[in-house]
Amino acid sequence: MNINPILKRELRVQSRGHGLLVLICGVNAILFMIGVLGCLAAAARTEQSLAADYGVLLDIYGLVAMALFVFMVMICPALTSGSISGERQSKTLELLMATGMSDMSIILGKLAASLYTVAVLLISCIPSIVLPLVYGGVSLLEMLQLVMALMTAALMTQSLGLFAGTLGFSVQRSTALAYIFLVVLLFGTFLPAFMGMPFSVYGRDNWLALLLILNPAVTVLSVVSMQVGGGSFPAELFARLNLDVSEVFLGHYIPAAMIAELFFSLMIIFASVKSLDMARGGFGYLLRKRKKEGIEK
Amino acid sequence: MMLRLEGITKFYGQFCALNGLSMEVEDGALYGFVGPNGAGKSTAMRIMCGILAPTSGKVSIDGKELRSGDQKQGRLIGYVPDSFGIYNDLKVYEYMDFFASCYGMTGLTARKRIEELLEFVGLSERSDFFVEALSRGMKQKLSLARALIHDPSILILDEPNSGLDPRSRYEFKSILSRLSDEGKTMVISSHMLNDISELCTDIGIIDHGSMVMSGRLSEVMKIVTSENPIVIGVETGLSRAIRSLKEREMVRSMSIKGNDILINFGGDRRAEAELLRELIEEGIGIRSFSRQKGSLESIFMQLTGHGEEKLVNAYENGRDEDQL
Known part of the structure; x- marks a missing residue:
């Protein structure tokens, strides 16, 4: 089997450096601290009430899972934003293009390399979130669901980073742009929902709130709240935003959101490929045609 | 291919x-x-x-x-x-x-x-x-x-x-x-x-x-060489040589550096030989007489609009002495 050469090169370079090791140690140390502080708080509470509250372990699990999500979405754009713009800055992108490698192979190679980093990070963090498996409360399948939600979020944020990197900016500027995209994704998706609220009175639904299906924070919060027994987070959220959705939809919200996010990620990946094609002058066929017409005139 | x-x-x-x-x-x-x-x-x-x-x-x-x-x-x-x-x-x-x-x-x-x-x-x-x-x-x-x-x-x-x-x-x-x-x-x-x-x-x-x-490089060189100036190294009778050259129709332009005269000459090889003969007959002491060879640099400078300036510079720097 032929491995994508870009993925192979990225892994080779990564294996030489200490970046991944530092990242794993750093993130795990912080998660460990959160876990320990949670346990200490639970122990203090147990001492006061003289009754063991095993539910507190689920709260710690939820806290660690959300902390992991925050780390991942913070790290992911940085992992990919410099991958294409860095190649462009070091003038190696045109060499890759000259090899006849397709733009899709270049993009997928870069994406796969950063997904590998995130996957390794996630696997290394599993010991921090498996505590409820010992005391009960969360099943292995549910934990797998959390991992999938986190990976979907990672794919989405990495795709955004990659897209920012293909837009022809320097590494610094594309990284800044990737974080702007991230802010728009995490907070900007709430904006239409809030804006639609005044128009959704008298029994009209605020359908703009449905945009939140693309928000990975909402998806991961839904997974965690469901697992720790905090009720249905999407049901509460949509009710607050004046959107009356069916029980069937709410019952399948998590897989539906993950599919929507995957679809959105695919669209961003295709946009990145097209954007890379722009570097060749191939993007914007209509624009070229207009120029051509202008010359002919 | x-x-x-x-x-x-x-x-x-x-x-x-x-x-x-x-x-x-x-x-x-x-x-x-x-x-x-x-x-x-x-x-x-x-x-x-x-x-x-x-x-x-x-x-x-x-x-x-x-x-x-x-x-x-x-x-x-x-x-x-x-x-x-x-x-x-x-x-x-x-x-x-x-x-x-x-x-x-x-x-x-x-x-x-x-x-x-x-x-x-x-x-x-x-x-x-x-x-x-x-x-x-x-x-x-x-x-x-x-x-x-x-x-x-x-x-x-x-x-x-x-x-x-x-x-x-x-x-x-x-x-x-x-x-x-x-x-x-x-x-x-x-x-x-x-x-x-x-x-x-x-x-x-x-x-x-x-x-x-x-x-072909050789063809391009030939074309350009034929358009290059002739460098006449004068040993004696410089002012007479200048006067004589000024009177000739085929001499389109002229510049002088020391005892050397650069002329933009419109004639063919026969006309060049004729010119040399006449100058000698007029009693002018000619040290050297040759058309400046075309170099890629001179072609480049001529075609990109800096020809004369470059040729004179090259001449002044004595880079073409061996060609004279």
Whole structure:
């Protein structure tokens, strides 16, 4: 089997450096601290009430899972934003293009390399979130669901980073742009929902709130709240935003959101490929045609 | 393989980088592509490689149109950019291996080819070195080896000699010479006009995005030489010589430096001989009489609009004394 050469090169370079090791140690140390502080708080509470509250372990699990999500979405754009713009800055992108490698192979190679980093990070963090498996409360399948939600979020944020990197900016500027995209994704998706609220009175639904299906924070919060027994987070959220959705939809919200996010990620990946094609002058066929017409005139 | 560009136009926004550029590189030719900075050489070369799409016009190899990003056609071309395009975090062998796999070469085939090429460019002893540790000349050789990894029929080199010391330049030139002997079609852009004139069989001079002159180097040299000024070295009777030359219709312009007179003479070789004879008959002591030979540099300067200025400068610096 032929491995994508870009993925192979990225892994080779990564294996030489200490970046991944530092990242794993750093993130795990912080998660460990959160876990320990949670346990200490639970122990203090147990001492006061003289009754063991095993539910507190689920709260710690939820806290660690959300902390992991925050780390991942913070790290992911940085992992990919410099991958294409860095190649462009070091003038190696045109060499890759000259090899006849397709733009899709270049993009997928870069994406796969950063997904590998995130996957390794996630696997290394599993010991921090498996505590409820010992005391009960969360099943292995549910934990797998959390991992999938986190990976979907990672794919989405990495795709955004990659897209920012293909837009022809320097590494610094594309990284800044990737974080702007991230802010728009995490907070900007709430904006239409809030804006639609005044128009959704008298029994009209605020359908703009449905945009939140693309928000990975909402998806991961839904997974965690469901697992720790905090009720249905999407049901509460949509009710607050004046959107009356069916029980069937709410019952399948998590897989539906993950599919929507995957679809959105695919669209961003295709946009990145097209954007890379722009570097060749191939993007914007209509624009070229207009120029051509202008010359002919 | 024959490379042809027809009416290539490239706009960057409102800026026209190439304005209907057409050129033809014959099979096995070593084509010198020269022009002042910003003339559009690099853009044209990127278009030849399929890295950049033209706004209009077409590039074809052996009659088949090349489209940007076309994998099959792109593999017929090897490209050495003006920057090295080096991954500093890879070792020399790994760097070659990476590009071999980009071209779909793996295993023993790739290994043999890499070893062969590193030997060819003289880097086989440094295959375990990090690319970062190589000198500029070595990086350029590595870049050339990389461009040859898939054994392309056409090699495009953008300023391959720039920034190299004389020794590296000499070594690089001899490598290109060997490749030319092997029958590779090459397009080289360079500011080192002397290097190009020693290597090239054909030449194209580009200015403001258009081709101003192209053809066999020897033919182009002939045309330009016939338009070069005649340098007359006067030993005695300088003022008489000036008076005599001023009266002649064929002498279009004249400039004087010390005891030498530069004339822009419109006559043929016979008229030149006649002029010399008459000057001697008038009792003027002539030390030397010759038409300044055309050099690639003089062609370049003339065609890109700095001809007279450069010729006088070259003359004043005494660079052409041996030709007088």
